[in-house]
Structure formats: C-alpha cells, structure tokens
Amino acid sequence: MKIFDTFKSSINQSLGNIYGHSIVIKREDLIHPIVSGNKFRKLKYIFKEVIDDNIPVIITFGGAFSNHLAATATAGKSLGIQTLGIVRGEEWKKKISQSITLNFCQKKGMHLICIPRKIYAKKETALEVKKILKKYPKHRLIPEGGTEALAIKGCSEILDPADFGFDSVCCSIGTGGTFTGLIQSSSSKQTVIGFNALNNPSVKDYILTQTQKTNWAINSDYTFGGYAKTDNSLISFMNSFYKQYKIPLDPIYTGKMLFAIFDLIKTHKWKWGKRILIIHTGGLQGISGMNLQLQKKNALLLSYQK
Ligand SMILES: *Cc1c(COP(=O)(O)O)cnc(C)c1O
Numbered sequence: 383m384k385i386f387d388t389f390k391s392s393i394n395q396s397l398g399n400i401y402g403h404s405i406v407i408k409r410e411d412l413i414h415p416i417v418s419g420n421k422f423r424k425l426k427y428i429f430k431e432v433i434d435d436n437i438p439v440i441i442t443f444g445g446a447f448s449n450h451l452a453a454t455a456t457a458g459k460s461l462g463i464q465t466l467g468i469v470r471g472e473e474w475k476k477k478i479s480q481s482i483t484l485n486f487c488q489k490k491g492m493h494l495i496c497i498p499r500k501i502y503a504k505k506e507t508a509l510e511v512k513k514i515l516k517k518y519p520k521h522r523l524i525p526e527g528g529t530e531a532l533a534i535k536g537c538s539e540i541l542d543p544a545d546f547g548f549d550s551v552c553c554s555i556g557t558g559g560t561f562t563g564l565i566q567s568s569s570s571k572q573t574v575i576g577f578n579a580l581n582n583p584s585v586k587d588y589i590l591t592q593t594q595k596t597n598w599a600i601n602s603d604y605t606f607g608g609y610a611k612t613d614n615s616l617i618s619f620m621n622s623f624y625k626q627y628k629i630p631l632d633p634i635y636t637g638k639m640l641f642a643i644f645d646l647i648k649t650h651k652w653k654w655g656k657r658i659l660i661i662h663t664g665g666l667q668g669i670s671g672m673n674l675q676l677q678k679k680n681a682l683l684l685s686y687q688k
Contacts (some may be wrong), residue, residue, distance in 0.1 A: 419664020
C-alpha cells in the first residue's frame with residue numbers, strides 16, 4: 383500500500399486576513415506528487431479491500447477530464463492492479479491523445495473504453511456496460527467519482543482534531559462524498575459548507591441519506607453554468623489568486639469555491655464565522671487540459687500549469 387502510506391493530515395497554510403476573516407487552506411493537493419487531493423483519500427480503503435480480497439481488476443467511470451480516472455490509473459499502476467476506465471463520450475475513442483487526462487491514464491496502463499453518453503448515463507445497469515463487466519469475472523466496480531462508503535471513510539480522515547477551532551470548513555462538491563466525510567468528522571460546533579461545482583440539486587438529498595448531523599450547508603450559486611464550465615471572470619480570479627498566494631487552484635472545483643468564498647465575504651453575505659478552513663482537494667492535473675479547451679475558444683488562459 384506504499385502509495386497510500388503518505389496519508390497524514392496535510393499542512394494548513396494561512397492566507398492571512400481577508401476583509402476581517404482569517405482564512406486557512408488545507409493543502410490536500412500536496413499529498414501526492416502526481417495525483418493529489420480527495421481522490422486518493424477516496425481510493426485508499428477501496429484499494430486496501432481489493433488487495434486483501436485478491437481482486438485483479440478495478441473498473442470505474444469518468445469523463446475526459448476526470449481526476450478520479452487519473453487517480454485510479456496511478457494507484458493501480460503503483461499497486462499492480464489492472465484498471466479499466468469506462469469513458470463518457472464515444473467520440474474520445476478516436477482522439478484519446480487530445481485529452482491530456484485520458485492520455486495520462488493510458489500511459490499508466492489503464493485500459494479505456496469510450497461509450498456513448500446515453501449509455502454512460504445508465505452506468506452498470508446498461509446492457510453494453512454489463513457486457514464489458516462480464517469479460518472480467520473477478521473485478522471490483524468503483525462508482526463514478528469514487529463515492530461509496532469506503533471513500534467517505536477515507537475523506538473523514540481529512541480533518542484533524544486540531545482543526546476543530548475553525549468556525550467553518552469549506553469544500554467543493556461533485557458527487558458529495560468528500561463533503562459527507564468532512565461532515566462526519568467535523569465538530570458539531572462548526573459548519574461544513576459545500577460549494578456545488580455543477581447544477582446538481584439532488585446532491586442535497588444524497589447528503590441527507592448519509593448523515594444525521596445538521597451542521598452543514600450547500601451553496602449552488604457559483605457553478606459558472608455547469609460542470610467544467612468557466613468564464614473569463616473565474617480564470618482571471620484564479621490567475622490573481624495564484625499571483626498573490628502562489629497556490630494553484632483547479633478550474634473545475636477549487637477555483638469556483640475560492641471565487642465564491644471571496645465574493646461572499648466581500649459582499650458581506652458570509653455568515654459562517656470568521657475563522658475559515660478551506661480544503662484544497664487537488665485536481666491540478668486538469669489544468670493543462672482546460673487550457674487547451676480555452677485556447678480553442680480564444681478565451682483567457684490560466685497562467686500556470688501543474
Ligand atoms: C472530484 C473532486 C471534487 C468533488 O468530490 P466529490 O467527493 O465527488 O464531491 C472536488 N475537488 C476536486 C479537485 C475533485 O477532483
């Protein structure tokens with residue numbers, strides 16, 4: 383389990399005083415040199431189970447920018463477990479080299495199967511996907527984004543009792559697994575705030591099935607139009623954030639969350655206390671892929687790469 387042995391609580395870095403608020407960032411992005419952040423937290427116990435049960439193949443799902451696919455491919459390579467990625471969008475079959483993430487996964491030995499979006503939406507209930515799974519009699523399926531009970535357990539280890547002094551803990555939300563883990567290990571005196579990275583109102587119902595605790599809130603006002611959508615104001619904010627703090631953010635999750643937090647504080651809408659801990663969940667492998675897309679649209683580019 384060498385790749386996962388680096389897991390300790392990661393460093394807390396202060397941004398200083400922002401409009402009267404003390405902001406600290408937990409640098410989960412620095413956990414692993416290649417693939418960072420919450421995806422390794424989520425995979426830790428899953429891989430442990432796979433190794434204990436002697437399962438040779440892991441099969442999972444993701445899009446062409448997926449941090450989860452990149453993390454699964456890396457962990458699989460490092461631990462000698464074959465990985466298969468079912469990719470959203472048949473069109474990628476012919477142009478894997480154009481996706482920095484998919485290219486990376488392939489180099490790590492992940493076998494990729496690109497399927498039409500309509501079929502992908504049904505995941506393992508689709509006949510086509512069932513056929514793929516049948517070819518691997520002994521496999522472990524991991525849901526999209528890696529969210530399942532063992533992943534939530536891994537994410538509950540992000541917070542440390544030393545973090546209980548913060549009034550609020552912030553993270554970005556995709557499937558909600560990371561957010562759930564944080565809620566579980568939070569002190570009931572603090573509020574855990576999740577910033578939706580996509581238009582996904584049903585995530586709230588999912589969280590309600592996962593926890594009895596009530597010290598949490600979800601903000602969905604800063605999705606920038608949806609998953610992996612950006613605009614110049616977001617990119618420009620991320621560039622100045624990097625210039626000032628030397629902390630790279632990713633455009634899909636953490637960039638939107640920091641934009642939201644700064645905006646809410648500046649406009650006096652922040653209501654969750656003055657001592658704020660923000661979880662940097664990583665995702666930096668997606669920056670160069672996003673820049674390629676922005677370039678095609680002649681839009682503003684991120685000034686830094688991983
Ligand atoms: C996947 C991801 C998230 C979302 O995590 P969920 O557990 O799916 O909500 C947040 N930040 C980054 C950088 C990610 O890669």
